Amino acid sequence: MSKxxxxxxxxxxxxxxxxxxxxxxxxxxxKYGWVNLIGxxxxxxxxxxxxxxxxxxxxxxxxxxxxxxxxxxxAGSFGRRDFVVFAVLVQLIGLFVFFxxxxxxxxxYPTYNGPMINFIHRLILNPVLxxxxxxxxxxxxxxxxxxx
Numbered sequence: 001m002s003k004x005x006x007x008x009x010x011x012x013x014x015x016x017x018x019x020x021x022x023x024x025x026x027x028x029x030x031k032y033g034w035v036n037l038i039g040x041x042x043x044x045x046x047x048x049x050x051x052x053x054x055x056x057x058x059x060x061x062x063x064x065x066x067x068x069x070x071x072x073x074x075a076g077s078f079g080r081r082d083f084v085v086f087a088v089l090v091q092l093i094g095l096f097v098f099f100x101x102x103x104x105x106x107x108x109y110p111t112y113n114g115p116m117i118n119f120i121h122r123l124i125l126n127p128v129l130x131x132x133x134x135x136x137x138x139x140x141x142x143x144x145x146x147x148x
Contacts, residue, residue, distance in 0.1 A: 015076030070130030
């Protein structure tokens with residue numbers, strides 16, 4: 001095991017399984033609504049919330065959960081702390097560059113459903129950005145190994 005690898009192999013497998021399972025659960029339950037589930041669990045009354053509030057909180061929860069599970073896949077795949085830190089930074093950048101504009105567009109143009117909003121929707125609510133990191137990180141790891 002290289003010195004960058006800080007997660008043992010059995011735990012890496014567990015991380016990958018947790019990440020894939022989590023992504024599957026988020027996908028399967030996307031129509032249910034996370035606000036209702038979390039609100040009921042925490043005892044928060046969400047029935048009086050506006051439709052827009054439900055929509056935005058559901059999207060925010062899905063965005064964060066999808067990225068967290070994609071980061072666990074990255075952690076399991078590579079076992080490198082520096083890659084996980086980089087993935088978290090990409091998630092934070094994605095929050096500001098993609099998610100916040102998506103929310104603004106949905107608030108001010110709720111009926112608009114054109115190509116721009118669909119593109120942003122697919123990019124942030126599916127873990128596309130995080131999954132695209134995997135080939136790039138693989139190439140980086142391969143180059144680092146070739147240099148040694």
